[in-house]
Each structure stands twice: as C-alpha cells, then as structure tokens.
Amino acid sequence: MDYFEIYHPGLSIDCVIFGFHEKELKVLLLKMQNMDKWAVPGGFVKKDEDVDTAAVRVLKERASVTDVYLKQYHLFGDITRNNSAYVDKLVDKKVITDKSSLWFHQRFVTLGYYALVEFSKVTPAPDHISDSCEWVSLSELPELILDHQQIITKALHALRKQLKFQPIGKNLLPEKFTMTELRVLYETILGEELDRRNFQRKMLGYGILTKLKETRKGGAHKAPFLYCFNEEIYNRSLENGFNTVW
C-alpha cells in the first residue's frame, strides 16, 4: 500500500470513543501489536475525502463502530507531538513495514474527534494492526502512545463543555432508559452528584424526553419508568443549545 498515493499528507485523525457502562465512562482503546502501549483508534484522511467522512470511516475500520454521534473538537498541531523514535520502534516491532516508515516519519498534525456510542452495541474487536481492543475506564487508563493521554483529556473537557448547554444521552444510552440511568450518565461526565428530583424536573422541562408507559422490570425494588428521547426536540436542542447550565 502506498500511503503517499492514497492519503492526505501529514494529517491524521484520532477518535476518542466514549461509552457508558456500569456507572462508568469508558473509552475504547486499541493495544498496539507487540507493544505494551495503547492508543485511541486513529487513521488518515484520503485525498478525496472530507475529514468528517474520514472520521466515520476510521471508526468503522479500526473499531467496527458505526452510527454514532461524532464531533470534531481540536487539532493537535504542536511540533513536540511527533516522535521519530516511536516510529522506529513500530518498524522494529513489525507493526508497520520498513517501506512505509517514510510515511510514518512525517510530521503529523492530528484532528481529534470524540464519539458517543451505546456501550452494548459495540463488540470490541482488534483490527489487523492491534493486539486487542477494549473498553477502559477513564480512571484506569493504561500507558498510551504519543500524546494520546492529552487527546483523551481534552476530549473529556470538550464533552463536559458540550454537556453544559446541550443535551447528551442519545448514542450513549440505549433507546429506552430510566431517569436514573440518564442522571448517572450526567453525574459521571460531570464528576459530581446531582439531586435526583431536581434533575428530573429540569430534564423534563427541556421537553426532550418522552415518558413511556413501560417500566423497567426485573430489577429489585420498585420498577422505574422508561423514557426515550424526542428526536425532533433533541436534535433542535443540539443545534440551538439550552439557555441554562448544568
């Protein structure tokens, strides 16, 4: 494969994939072949491809993830983020061929996207250049390559900022969910506890939720009602934002 033929030079994409499971916010990471370091799924932009389209493709190719909320949040373009020694190591470990090392030795700027996905819909599967693919709690991040730690941190900050004045939940939660599940998601992202009753009132006030007749049975204790998002109002709120802050 001739990278120089196919891809836009010096530009990569990295996608921080957020999922929510067991009251924890997780990111989907790939373990580099023959190495003890992990990485956010990334890739390159084809010469005739929109960067947004490239991000969607990267998500699919490298993490088998489709149909997600995806948002560009920052271009990482410091000169320090490149590391020739790291590429030499990749060649050494046969992660990349010697022939293609010229491509990887370029200076890259990388465009950061974050993706919100429904945890249960993703079956982590390593691609051909990864040893494994796993959900990892934000509180237990392993050693990461290059500046991927920073890329994740900044994605989390961007996500928090978005949460402050836009709805979040679609794509992170299953189609039907309880008010508590939604609240715990908010608490997890914000890193603080929220009053159960006040949360419910405020959230319902936005009108983005539809209360269903069903309840979530099977759990211990009283069966809570299920909700789903009102797509139309949800999307409108995504565009316009709220006028209040969490």
Next chain:
Amino acid sequence: MDYFEIYHPGLSIDCVIFGFHEKELKVLLLKMQNMDKWAVPGGFVKKDEDVDTAAVRVLKERASVTDVYLKQYHLFGDITRNNSAYVDKLVDKKVITDKSSLWFHQRFVTLGYYALVEFSKVTPAPDHISDSCEWVSLSELPELILDHQQIITKALHALRKQLKFQPIGKNLLPEKFTMTELRVLYETILGEELDRRNFQRKMLGYGILTKLKETRKGGAHKAPFLYCFNEEIYNRSLENGFNTVW
C-alpha cells in the same frame, strides 16, 4: 521560494480578526491582488512550527497584528472547499508564480483561528500579495474567496458561544473603557439588546472589572466612569468559565 521545502503540506491557516469600532463588529480583510475578491488573512504552517505559533506568525506577517487573543475554533476539511480553477486564476493574475502553482494546487485543509484585537491598535496595511487591507463590517462583507464566508460565519458562532460563559473584552476594547462600551460590545456580538442596569450588576458581580477613579470626559452629557479588567480574575475566568449564561 520552495513551499514544499518550508511548509507542512496540505495544511493552511486562516485567521478571522475581529475588531470593534463605532458599535460595530468588524473583520480585517485583505483584497487579493488584481482581483475583486477578498480574503481572511491566511498562511501556512512551517515544518518545524506549532500550529498555534504559525497562527501568530500569519497574523503578524499578513496583517501586522501582534499581541492578540487567538483561538483555534475549527478545521475546515471538506473536499469541496478546494478549487483548482481559483488557483489557475491566481496564476493568471500573477498573484502566485507558475512555478509555485503546484503547491497551491494541492488539496488543503485549513485551520480556522479567530483573533480579538483592539481596533485602534491596528493600522491596516496590505502585504506584498494584497491590494489592500481593510476593516469591514460583518453586515457588509464583500465577495470572498473560496469558503471564507463560511469561515467567518463559523468564527462568529464560536465567538458567541465563548461569550456565553467566558469573559470577553480584553483585546477588543482599549485598556480603559466605560461600562456602556463593554455592554455595547456584548450587544453587538450577541445581536441583542441588554438591560443597562442588569448588565452592570451582573458584570460587576463577576469581579473581573476594576472601577477607576477617572471618568471619560469630553463627550457630551454626564462623564461615565472608566473601568479596566482585573487581569488575574479575568484570566482565571477565561480558564474556568462562568457558571451563568448571558
């Protein structure tokens, strides 16, 4: 000049420079040599240069603007934004040499920055590839090259978003200013009127202002007090944001 030697391939930078004058928000535009189209000051990133540093340099080289607030807000990476016919025209008009046209015929993604500058501190001066350099009201934008209209529009949206939960004013206003001047700036960016008294109370509540003993004399009517920003609290608010919304 060999662009390929010096610059990072396929990556450009465009800076939307906002200034505030006579109750209007303005942008600094360059008129392309021998053409009737205008452009936002832009440039390229050197191979050994941080993108943020490149933005500062571009601002200085192309618009003689220094010491400003500068913020990366979006990477424009759609495939449609490139236009070979446009480059041919530039060669035809001798804005760029035939020799360098290969560089300009690349597909570029461009990184958008917006800058906030003090209007009176800028003396618009065209650089060597521009006919003129002028402040233009946002409401009277001339015909712009490529997707520069979109680049400006998105910069304004990003600025409005920032205004909602961060202080704005430093760099856009002179060191000393009246409360009315600050309010009119806010009104201009937001595109709506704000109550004079409520604005003052809320703004003072943030603690980012220092009331001076001086007043602005010379104008008709009662002389208003002057204020300046409390740098320390201002910068802290820039970092942390407010918890309220305008």
Next chain:
DNA sequence: TCAAAAGTGTTTCTTTTACACCCATGC
C-alpha cells in the same frame, strides 16, 4: 434650560436548591 446619557435601588418573577414522605418490589 433641556436633551441625552449615567448613576443607582427596588419589586416581581423565575429558577434553583434543599428537603421528606409514601409506594412498590425482591429478598
């Protein structure tokens, strides 16, 4: 002396916060 902008305070309304009781369910 008057028009126009500036300074200042109060009342009302809305939003946010804090908090308590009853209900349903599985163990």
Next chain:
DNA sequence: GCATGGGTGTAAAAGAAACACTTTTGA
C-alpha cells in the same frame, strides 16, 4: 416485613428581569 430505590411536591433562597427617578453635562 424491611431494605432499597422510585415517585412526587413544597418551601426557601438565589438569581434574573423589569422598571423609574435623580444627576451631570454640553449645547
């Protein structure tokens, strides 16, 4: 039957919005 989480409402506090009168100044 009891521990646990779920449903619901209200009172107090804080914040936002609406609003009016007096002061200063140049013309």
